[in-house]
Amino acid sequence: MSAPFAWIRPEPWGIHIVPADTWVDPSRAVPRALVTHGHADHARGGHGETLATPATLAIMQLRYNTQAGAVPVDYGESIAIGGGVRATFLPAGHVLGSAQILLERAGERVIITGDYKRAPDPTCAPFAVTPCDIFITEATFGLPVFTHPPIGEEISKLLKSLSENAEGSVLVGAYALGKAQRVIAELRAAGHHDTIFLHGAMEAMCRLYEEQGVALGDLRLVSDAPSKDAMRGAIVLAPPSALNDRWSRRLPAPLTAMASGWMRVRGRARQRGVELPLVISDHADWNELTTTIAAVNPQETWITHGREEALLRWCQLNQRRARALALVGYEDEDD
Amino acid sequence: MEEFAALLDALVYTTSRNRKLALIAAYLRSQPDPDRGWALAGLTEGLNFPAVKSSTIRNLMMERIDPVLWALSRDFVGDTAETASLLWPGPEDAAPQTPLSLAEVVERLSDLTRATAPKELADLFDRKDAKGRYALIKLATGGIRVGVSARLAKTAFAQAFDVAVEEVEEYWHALVPPYAELFDWAADGATPPDLAGVPRFRPFMLAHPLEDGEIDLSDYAAEWKWDGIRVQLVRTTNHEGRAETRVYSRSGDDISATFPELLGALPVDAVLDGELLVRGSAQGGEAGGAASFNALQQRLGRKTVSAKMLKESPAFVRLYDVLLCEGTDWREAPWKLRRATLEALMPHLPASHFDLSALVEADDFAHLARIRESARDAAIEGLMLKHRDSPYVAGRKAALWYKWKRDPLLVDCVVMYAQRGSGKRSSFHSDFTFGCWDGDPDAGAELLPVGKAYTGFTDAELKQLDKFVRQNTLNRFGPVREVKRELVFEVAFDSVHTSKRHKSGIAMRFPRIHRIRWDKPAHEADKIAALRALIKD
Structure with a gap:
């Protein structure tokens, strides 16, 4: 038996689901991609197959004219992607069509949030808190100075x-x-x-x-x-x-x-x-980031794109296992 | 206090001078005494609370937040006051409290000691939101820095109550925060503040540029325009017999602390107008002359002066005029009478600290013009022409005083970088950095930047320049664009000095764009050596 969670591997250009040879939000063209949402630093054209929510696919088609290989997956729908891995798209509350992706294999559960927020937004479905073992969270506003007012x-x-x-x-x-x-x-x-x-x-x-x-x-x-x-x-x-x-x-x-x-x-x-x-943001502020980690309560938190250091420190101070991933291609967008 | 916090916040985000004036004026009109007086003191940096330092704030935060999270946040935000205002953890169960007025806050800050400051500040922070805490910390630690000079604040005060800013300047230095008498006078029509015994500032008389045409030297006297800083020296003895001397700059700022050697030098009560210079040999020729402006610059802007500086670059004043002397107000008297009074006063003044700005004698206007042309070597700015019957009046009055500056020096430079302007010019590239060749351009020489200018062109030319920049961009660095080395500016400037700050080793004074030479090829622009030859340090 392989080490726990060895089937999921962060690489500089995206998160690799090894047994399914599928990537999440890759920054370079791959044979098969799961895309959380339509922003340019997560979605790009040129993949062989693109799995995403119908709204995200519509956005990608508008931006990159990517129709070939588009596979729509509705919120809550669970599909087998090969290698014994199932993927479920859950609302992330970031923008229209944005999703967290829940990956399950042999009883192990991993969630990749993509970008998300917890504040209400009339243009998209609200973030769904879902239990998991590994929670891979964004950290765009991962500093305690960031609080977004109502x-x-x-x-x-x-x-x-x-x-x-x-x-x-x-x-x-x-x-x-x-x-x-x-x-x-x-x-x-x-x-x-x-x-x-x-x-x-x-x-x-x-x-x-x-x-x-x-x-x-x-x-x-x-x-x-x-x-x-x-x-x-x-x-x-x-x-x-x-x-x-x-x-x-x-x-x-x-x-x-x-x-x-x-x-x-x-x-x-x-x-x-x-x-x-x-001060209007579609990302979680410091308070949303920390309360979400506490509510999801994973065994381990992986932190990506943004100010990983401070959130890592918070996890340490709160006795939570955490690590920072260094993914390329995610920059301070004009959020 | 909420209103003051809102004012500071609005000023932070405003770039237009007129909008800043309007914001401050509206605040001063709408707020009660003494709050508005304290606000004015805060804006003009007239408040000081020695018990509160930046370290006080940092220590206060360290008790409440993890030091690593603090350091990461401080690095990102770049300002201790703002970081603290954003990170302060509000009390869990804040009971609603009556808001504090600015005056109450100032009173509590004044009462602080090093020992009581942490607890008292914490209590004040608990009562405010992030914006309020920001204003509070800025107020308490001094240095509000929202792009408002003391002069701008006084102008806003004058605008708020429809009084003359010159009059505000007159009273300003006689009063202390919260300036109750000033508001009583301007806002409520009370009698002006009593200024006896206070060495206060009188507004300067200024000159118009002499555009063209001749003037008759039987009506006007000529003297050099020296290249230092214009100052007013004021000595007053109060009713207890104690004499005090202050030095004021042209803007009415009290710069006494920067030039302590002058404070005991004046033996009589008087108000004198002159040029502050430091000893050297560049201005005024023979021994006892002044150094170039560059040398004076080393002494400007310092709050304390070392003994070494006082010894190496002692300041003195080259006197132009007398406004008051031993109880007599000479301002209404004609210039020729004031000049005679000043000349009679000179033997009583120590030569170590004062000399007289000599008159320039000329046979006629043409002769004067020739003298002016030769003035380049003396490293002085030009000539002043003063009507012999002119009274000393505040501001610029037509036909009384003229300044006749030397023709500027000109050099052809190549545009290298352009930056976007601010305010109305924010969509135009209006700030230009230009350079000269460090050798023969046809033999592979390079351009080195020699200066930066953003004035001297018309709106129509600005549009053309902006278009040129956009069409010839090589690189972009944020708001700055590097452009093809193609366009030549004829740049006008007053003088040029050595500078370690620039790679070219030189810095220009008052560079401005004189002409845009669309016609001139870049390789025909000037060489650095030509500029270097003009250095008169």
Whole structure:
């Protein structure tokens, strides 16, 4: 009999399920991949076969035009992937279609969270706490300085600034997949039903969300606005890279906002010239990370992509077995 | 205190000067006394709580958080106050408490001793959210640093209550936080503060640049414009017979502590206007002259001065004007009378610390122009032209005083790097680093950076420059782009000095872009050697 959990092996470019010769979120093309969600640092094209939730596959098709080899797996559905391994996709609460992947073999249970959060999000299914032996968790915001406030507070801040800046516009930098749609949905839930203007890079993903049943209200492209004046008093959404770009010159007196977990730290906001920081993240904050580990209560915690050191230290202090994985290709995204 | 915390937070994220002014003014108008006075003191770094140091905060955190988690967090955030404000563990069962006013917080901070500080601070932290704790720690440890200078805060005060900023400057140094008399006067129309016995600042008289045209030397007197820092020296004796001297900079900042050798040097009560210089041979020619500005720079910005510095680079003041002397206010008097008064005063002043800025005698304007042209060698900034009948008035008044700077030096440089600006210019590459050749460009010489400038072009030119940068980018480093070595700037600057900080070994003073030479090939730009020849250190 082989050593416990020898069938699962972290490599720099992904997690290898050895007996099934299948990879989770690999950063290079492989014969068969399980993909947790559609963000570029987890999903890429070129795999022989891609197993993911239907929504994630739709996102991947939009982004990488990957139709060949797509195998949809619904939440809760359990499939045999070979080598005696079963894989189950469970909601992760990160973005539309995002999943944790539960792998089971000979009574041993491993969960790979992908990216996740515990805060409520109207655009995706909530994280399911599931018992396991090895819990492989993300740690993007793995420092105790990161606490994401309730999103309602940040949305109120945004609407207050909008009312104070009625002559101009509020330009919100938000990641094009997930963050943008969540901000829109939360604005609608807060009773803001005005037209929201979009950067061109946001359009297709917003349409996909709507096709998947997430209502986003009245949206319009900035390039379709009849005049600069038409955008006075309006919220405009753009990818963070467009905030200080020439593109923003077409907006009426924009106040620069950014929706990101990094906005918790003043220096990060100032570096990017952000005047209105909105601490909105699709990742677990420190408190969510630590309470999730405690609730799942695994024998061992493996920590990946992000600030592994601090979370490792927390596990140590709380007498939990843990190790840090060094995976490549996962970077500070514009969360 | 909540309002002050919100103000600091808003200032952190604001880059526009006008918006900062508006934020501070709105705060000062809406908040009660004495809170707003304490806030003004905090913004102008007029508060000091010796019992609270950065280490006090760190030790406080160490009792509550694992040192490894603290160190990792501090490294990421980069600021002790902010890290502590984010990491402070709130009390488990916080009973609602009445919020503290800023004045109450200041009072409690003032009462702290090294022994009581930890417990008292912990209690204050428990009552606040992260934003409030950040403001509290910044206030307690000094150095709020939200991009607000003392001058900006005073301007905001003037704007809030529609009074003249010059008047605010006059009263400012006579008063102590929370500046009750200042608010009584500006906000409530009370009589202005009583300033007897206080060595206070009087606003400087400034000059217009002489654009073109001639002036008649029978109406105007000429003197050199020395390349030091403009200061005002004020000595006052109070009703107890104790004399105090202060040195003020052009912005009205009290810089007495930086130049202690001047504080006992003035034997009479007076307010004198002059140029602060350090001893050397570059300015003023013969023995007893002044060193170049570079030498003076070594002494600026220091809170304490070593005995060695005092000995090696002693400061003195080259006097221009007298505002008050032995009880007489000369400001309304014509310049020629003030000049005579100053000349009569000179024999009573120690020559070790004072000399007189000599008048430049010329037969006519053309003669003066020739003298000005030859001024390059004396390493001075140019000429001042003062109307012989001009009173001493605050600010820049037309036709009274002119400054006639030397024509700037010019050099052709090649643009090497461009960086995005801030505020309105944040989408344009508006800050340029340029270089000169370290040899013959046709024989493989390289460009070395010699300076950086972000002024001197029109909005239309800025658009063209931005386009050039985007189309000729070689590399990107965050907000900085390296561009193809193709575009030549004619750069204007006042002087050039040796510098160890730059690889080229030189640094320019006041470089600005004089002309964009779209037509000039890069290999025809100047060599470093040409710049080096202009060094007058």
